[in-house]
Amino acid sequence: MALLRHLRLCLCFCLPLLLPPPAVPAPAPAPAPRTDWAACRSLSRELSRLVATLKEPHRVLEETHLSEEDPKNWPPRIRCSDACDPSTLDTNNTRCLQRILQGLQHYRDLLGSDIFVARRLPRLEAALDQLLGLVQQEHGRPPRHPMAPSEAWAHPLLQRLALQRLQSFTAIMSRVFTHSASPH
Template identity: 65%
Template sequence: MAPFRRLCLCLLLALLPPPPAAPAPVTAPVTAPAPLRRPDWAACRVLSRELSRLLGAAREPHPVLEGLQLLEEEPQNWPPRIRCSDACDPLSLESNHTLCLQRIRQALQHYRDLLGSDIFREQPQPQLESTMEQLLRLVQDGPGRPPRHLPAPAELWQRPLQRHLALKRLRSFSALMGRVFNHGAR
């Protein structure tokens, strides 16, 4: 009787409908990546040219500083710079400008903070600050961060040297940034 019972159970199981499928796992809907926000390259080019012009017109109050060459400090203390790995070359800018603009944004924030610090208290640069702030708004994704004022130098006599070094580095950065925006505006 047992084999007959097994045969009946097998036939009954074969006639039953298949069990319902397990529910599909819940996943986030697949969306296309957000398109890269294209900066206003032409406006950035105009502002970077204005920044370079203002930097060229900025003069040292102490003429002896004009020809002074200062030794560079340790690399970990350097301000943000455009490096080869930042993809600011013309071919990389065509396909993805995000990394390059992030580096430019970091540097602009750094120099904006320097211009608002005690280093420039005796020789404020309101036009430079204004132009840099406008440029920063153009390359920013979102609200950005408020200025962070750097600590005052230890000695009063260091301020002219630090100001000289900051302007020298900003001129160098401005030249590279201008090339990026000039290419992007084409």
């Protein structure tokens, strides 16, 4: 009888050691940083204003409308399929913000390329960097694509084309941020 009692005591103490430990609830994941829509709205407006105030250094190009031969070398454009329309933005803005991030990164890379080596635009670069930083908080950094070197004679034309495209891009991007920053 003493042996049976001793065996029970041993099982009572040893059995918990043989069983897996009780499940400890995992800590709740830290919430992902949220997009600061009001700051994005403000910065996108500033970016639009800066692009609009740039003066063309080559007056002959002021009346020139340029289009590229190879559209795959130019930035992602915000399209209807990017879900940047107001009804979709209210429910899921991920795809739209990823497209905006791709475009911002492209223009930032472009402004840092050889095309703008003789015409640096530090205020524009700084505004792009700030806006990139805000959008990247939630969506990470998109892959960078180095710009292929270009001929020096083409730089003024490529600058003009890049800045025209940036102006169009910032106009649409500003609408997205303005809608998302307004209370619904």
